[in-house]
Amino acid sequence: MLFRLCGPWRPGMLGLRLRARLPAPPLWAAATVPALDPGGWYEMLASSAPVRAAEGALALAAAGLRGLLTLPLAAQQRRVLAKVENLQPEIKNIARRLNQEVAVCARQLGWSRKVTRLTYLKNMRRLVSELYVRDNCHPFKATVLVWIQLPMWIFMSVALRNLSTGAAHSDGFSVQEQLATGGVLWFPDLTASDSTWILPISVGVVNLLIVEVFALQRLGMSRFQVCVTYFVRAVSVLMVPIAATMPSSITFYWLCSSLMGLAQNLLLCSPRFRQLCRIPLTKSQSTTPYKDLFAAFYAKFISRK
Template sequence: MTTLLLLRACRRPNIAATYTNGYLRASTPNGTPDRRLASTEAAAASVQLANSGDLVGFWQTLSNSTPVAYMQDALIQIHDYSNLPWWSSIVLSTFLFRGVITLPLTIYQQKITARIERIALEMPALVEELKREAAMARQKFKWSDKETSIVYRRSIKKQWQNLIVRDNCHPMKTIIVLWGQIPLWIFQSVALRNLVYMLPDPTTLQAQITATEMTIGGFGWIPNLTVVDSSYILPVTLGLLNLGIIELQAMTRTRPPTRLQNIANHVFRGLSVVMVPVACTVPSALCVYWVASSTFGLAQNMLLLSPEVRRAVGIPKTQTELSQPYDQIWLKIQQKVKLAPPPADKPTTK
């Protein structure tokens, strides 16, 4: 540990350049090569081999891209300043980045969704008025049914666009979270992979120090973050968390799902299952990040269900908002596991 602290101080460019050659040629007092350094050189050689084969084209470009480089620097800075082990530093950086980027975007997205829902309530009255105007124009100008229908549809579209402009809630803004969350997930995943495999340059002292620190920066059953989680605990946890996010969204939906929503749910469930074997093949550092990110996502979704929290962050109240969301979730869970009777069908009126 003392050696790592000393080497960490060499991360500064002016010092790192001085000690690079000496670090690679270091040996033990009896003249035999240091096994740790030999393994580092072997890892560097394997990474260079991978660079010539697997990491080509798009993936190599992404690994060497500027956003990934900035993310690597940010992860190292957070680790150094926090003085936490690498697994805790990864969790801290994940919560920090998602709290700064994806949480505000999610709140903004839900504000837009609520505004759209509220202006949709104004449309029925406008539709009835437009129907009367279209009927009057048809008689006055002797329009055909086709001409009347065209004018009527154009008028509805224009009124809807006017409402959207008035409340500044274009439907395309509802996917704004994806524009922040997906790049963040990709860049941080690739950055962590680079740190584990000492990319893009395995010969630099900083890359070697970080990779060495990760070999002892784990916890519990995974002390080495550069190897896979052979216990499968983290991969299975990742799959359960992702499924939990999908089921939470399904259980809190107040309207019957559309066909497209059902298809999307099945697709995301399949992706959640597929991520489990993928997580079984990547270094544990990536698994820690993915689990931390999914944990934040699940907690964020649970928090933003609370009416009190929604009012506090400025999300307008809507008719579909759940007044007691956590009670409904618990009831739905009980119904799924057969601990509570299914909801009774509404009586039909004759």
């Protein structure tokens, strides 16, 4: 029999179909942080060691550091998701056989429909867990990128806020004075918001591109994935007016980080780079990913007009 109460069964293990990964969390993921009373949670965050350490980095350098830290984690995430995807044929086969065995036991032991269903789900969870252990691809490993990237983004944003408002000083001089004249092009003052809205709109556009790259690569998304995709699109648009109220140093960092995220996503589509990162081949992997992305983008947004 398949499960313990009807006898041991070890044909393999099952992994439920993973939700497709959304592009690593874009820069809009953190909300605008208002100034609070002294001693509040924001002041504690602003004076914390990670934020103080981040104050020593510039926005562009911080984006580069983000790439060095997150690219290996992003590759590991793709590796885990690829292994899970390759398990799906085995998963479907085991699910079918388990369902048959549960039905046999249900008839023999006179189980109700509720008991039959609960028994099936309990054994499926056990088999899924064993399958993940066997192939070393537990889905939680795919979330490590989020737990590293999001705090780093928050700490850097708060650190840049401190520098731009004069809350951070170094050896008696304020970095704010340098930021006030350290900008380029249309935003020479990094302590002021971008009155042209070029930086905020660019942040929104890049984040939307990240979402669309994710959506165009996946066919037949579940209802939940579709809802999440629309939610992320809405947040990307909402981040435009939020970024417009931020100092240009923060908005510029958000833009650099978003561009880095977009570049990482596109790079991880490359078959050669995936092979270099030892990401397993999958059935859904294209040999011409960039050509397919362009064709899908053209069909969705251009040919309809």
